[in-house]
Amino acid sequence: MSAMAAPRKKRPGKDEKLTFKERLAALRNLPAFFRMVWQTSPGLAIGNTVLRVAQSAMPLSLLYVGKLIIDQVVHLTKDPGHSTTWLWQLVALEFGLAILSDALSRAISLLDGLLGDLFANHTSVKIMEHAAKLDLDQFEDAEFYDKLERARQQTSGRTVLLAQVLSQVQDIITIVFLAAGLVFFNPWLILLLLLAVIPAFLNESHFNDLYYKLAWGQTSDRRELDYIRYLGASDETAKEVKVFDLSNFLINRFKFISNKFYTDKKVLQIRDSIWGTIFAIVGAAGYYAAYVIIILQTIRGHLSIGDLAFLAGSFRQLRTTFQGILIRFSSVTQGALYLRDLFEYFEIQPKMVPVLHPRAFPRPIQQGFTFEDVGFKYINSDKWAIRHLNFTLHPGEKLALVGENGAGKTTLVKLLSRLYDPVEGRILLDGIDLREYDLKELRTQVGVIFQDYQRYQMTVSQNIAVGNIAQSNNLPMIEDAARQSLASPLIEKMPLGYEQMLGRRFNQGIELSGGEWQKIALARAYMKDAQLLILDEPTSALDARAEYNVFLRFADLTRDKTAVLISHRFSTVRMANRILVLERGTLVEIGSHEELLARKGRYAELFELQAAGYK
Numbered sequence: 001m002s003a004m005a006a007p008r009k010k011r012p013g014k015d016e017k018l019t020f021k022e023r024l025a026a027l028r029n030l031p032a033f034f035r036m037v038w039q040t041s042p043g044l045a046i047g048n049t050v051l052r053v054a055q056s057a058m059p060l061s062l063l064y065v066g067k068l069i070i071d072q073v074v075h076l077t078k079d080p081g082h083s084t085t086w087l088w089q090l091v092a093l094e095f096g097l098a099i100l101s102d103a104l105s106r107a108i109s110l111l112d113g114l115l116g117d118l119f120a121n122h123t124s125v126k127i128m129e130h131a132a133k134l135d136l137d138q139f140e141d142a143e144f145y146d147k148l149e150r151a152r153q154q155t156s157g158r159t160v161l162l163a164q165v166l167s168q169v170q171d172i173i174t175i176v177f178l179a180a181g182l183v184f185f186n187p188w189l190i191l192l193l194l195l196a197v198i199p200a201f202l203n204e205s206h207f208n209d210l211y212y213k214l215a216w217g218q219t220s221d222r223r224e225l226d227y228i229r230y231l232g233a234s235d236e237t238a239k240e241v242k243v244f245d246l247s248n249f250l251i252n253r254f255k256f257i258s259n260k261f262y263t264d265k266k267v268l269q270i271r272d273s274i275w276g277t278i279f280a281i282v283g284a285a286g287y288y289a290a291y292v293i294i295i296l297q298t299i300r301g302h303l304s305i306g307d308l309a310f311l312a313g314s315f316r317q318l319r320t321t322f323q324g325i326l327i328r329f330s331s332v333t334q335g336a337l338y339l340r341d342l343f344e345y346f347e348i349q350p351k352m353v354p355v356l357h358p359r360a361f362p363r364p365i366q367q368g369f370t371f372e373d374v375g376f377k378y379i380n381s382d383k384w385a386i387r388h389l390n391f392t393l394h395p396g397e398k399l400a401l402v403g404e405n406g407a408g409k410t411t412l413v414k415l416l417s418r419l420y421d422p423v424e425g426r427i428l429l430d431g432i433d434l435r436e437y438d439l440k441e442l443r444t445q446v447g448v449i450f451q452d453y454q455r456y457q458m459t460v461s462q463n464i465a466v467g468n469i470a471q472s473n474n475l476p477m478i479e480d481a482a483r484q485s486l487a488s489p490l491i492e493k494m495p496l497g498y499e500q501m502l503g504r505r506f507n508q509g510i511e512l513s514g515g516e517w518q519k520i521a522l523a524r525a526y527m528k529d530a531q532l533l534i535l536d537e538p539t540s541a542l543d544a545r546a547e548y549n550v551f552l553r554f555a556d557l558t559r560d561k562t563a564v565l566i567s568h569r570f571s572t573v574r575m576a577n578r579i580l581v582l583e584r585g586t587l588v589e590i591g592s593h594e595e596l597l598a599r600k601g602r603y604a605e606l607f608e609l610q611a612a613g614y615k
């Protein structure tokens with residue numbers, strides 16, 4: 001079973017050469033990128049384009065007006081009696097153009113900034129929306145995580161790409177304007193310039209590939225680096241880092257990985273700047289060759305002084321714009337390569353595709369859930385976590401799952417709540433495959449509290465409301481759920497009651513004990529009127545009296561519901577109608593507490609073992 005349903009594409013490995021063709025092919029991602037930009041804000045996108053087109057006409061206009069001014073000045077020096085009106089009109093025009101050009105640049109960078117911020121937000125939302133669609137096991141795949149990480153990096157990095165692509169278009173239009181002016185004088189000079197900047201371009205694009213490959217190869221190390229940074233400086237880990245004295249261990253690991261990054265990049269950067277300098281000299285030589293030609297033509301009287309200034313200025317501008325375009329071309333293609341990562345992430349499709357015509361969830365459940373030879377193994381494991389599992393969970397039944405660590409109890413529960421689908425066999429609900437029911441409805445009808453439930457750094461009421469987020473403003477319901485899970489006395493003692501922030505991350509947050517957190521988390525189970533309630537060791541952190549009370553209450557509150565409990569405490573387990581004993585993923589016994597004790601099998605053995613501890 002593969003988590004990556006999307007087609008795998010050939011990716012450049014560390015040593016693999018990225019061809020020019022591949023780089024060009026990456027540009028195919030740009031239309032999709034522009035679509036995303038457009039979706040972000042059509043108004044800003046149009047405004048930006050219009051301003052940039054206007055700005056691209058500026059250099060040529062300024063240079064041409066400059067030429068007219070010089071020619072007019074030269075004319076006036078030869079003929080001082082001539083009227084100066086035209087000259088001052090030209091100066092005023094140039095002044096106006098200079099102000100306009102400056103205003104346009106500022107407006108463009110403002111729109112770039114605004115559009116960039118909105119684009120980053122829009123992409124982050126899309127990444128989260130897509131993550132919500134994916135299956136749980138896709139998150140457990142390291143390759144997927146790398147992809148997610150690279151996609152995340154796109155959000156801020158791609159705003160740069162946006163400005164680059166737009167500048168590229170703007171510069172191309174500028175060049176068309178300038179070249180149109182220059183072709184008139186000498187087309188061969190443009191060719192000369194082109195030849196002079198091409199080596200710099202090839203060099204730049206070569207190094208960009210190397211940078212990209214380096215960053216690509218470092219993705220998973222980078223994840224480790226982020227993780228170490230978090231371990232080394234976070235409220236959640238500070239306690240263990242201190243008692244186990246881990247700081248040196250973490251710092252050394254951090255240094256080792258970050259130094260490796262630094263060294264690898266340094267070597268590239270040095271080579272890049274040496275070659276960059278050499279090719280910049282070649283470019284400058286091209287420009288000065290053209291300059292000499294223009295000077296010679298002026299001396300021979302073929303060009304006016306104004307023409308000389310205009311041509312020299314145009315060439316200088318043309319050269320920098322050309323170089324900018326060519327150099328940016330490789331960073332645009334590099335950006336497009338990164339975009340491919342983003343789009344590849346969006347291409348990953350969940351395997352749990354909804355059926356075309358989902359069935360309505362039965363209300364009430366008639367026959368219950370039947371496991372038919374169910375087998376399951378995790379994507380990153382060759383071992384069967386569950387195998388050949390056959391049993392029926394009857395409606396209204398309270399079933400306890402018992403087994404040693406790693407026996408498969410939580411896995412069974414995940415299959416029941418369709419976080420995963422079986423790899424072998426099937427699970428039936430009222431005789432029909434669970435996969436045929438509407439997944440959303442199933443989620444509302446099956447309530448699960450996992451042993452590793454989340455401690456949200458949010459308010460108490462939000463922490464409870466996550467059990468049914470649609471009711472997050474329904475305080476009476478939240479209070480009722482807290483009463484049922486026996487959390488209300490605890491909440492009433494808090495300074496801000498249900499509005500109390502929990503955890504230490506945010507202002508005025510208070511930290512709770514493990515058992516206190518569990519009581520809050522348990523309230524989530526009562527937030528919806530689910531027909532099947534699953535509690536996976538929900539009371540392991542509660543003291544004996546609290547646990548006893550919770551289960552008495554639970555039995556009372558779930559009288560007409562089906563329930564599955566996982567617990568290592570037999571005092572709890574014995575309250576169930578039936579007990580299913582799992583061993584290495586298979587069912588070894590099933591029956592009531594009394595029946596299983598009488599059998600003197602595995603359950604009796606585990607029960608005696610625990611009872612002996614209390615004697």
Ligand SMILES: Nc1ncnc2c1ncn2[C@@H]1O[C@H](COP(=O)(O)OP(=O)(O)OP(=O)(O)O)[C@@H](O)[C@H]1O
Binds near residue numbers: 379406412
């Ligand atoms: N996400 C996962 N990826 C790979 N293997 C997993 C994953 N979760 C569990 N396993 C493996 O599947 C097997 C069953 O695990 P499971 O969590 O169902 O056990 P359990 O009976 O609930 O254990 P415990 O009493 O310790 O909670 C174990 O061998 C475990 O290593």
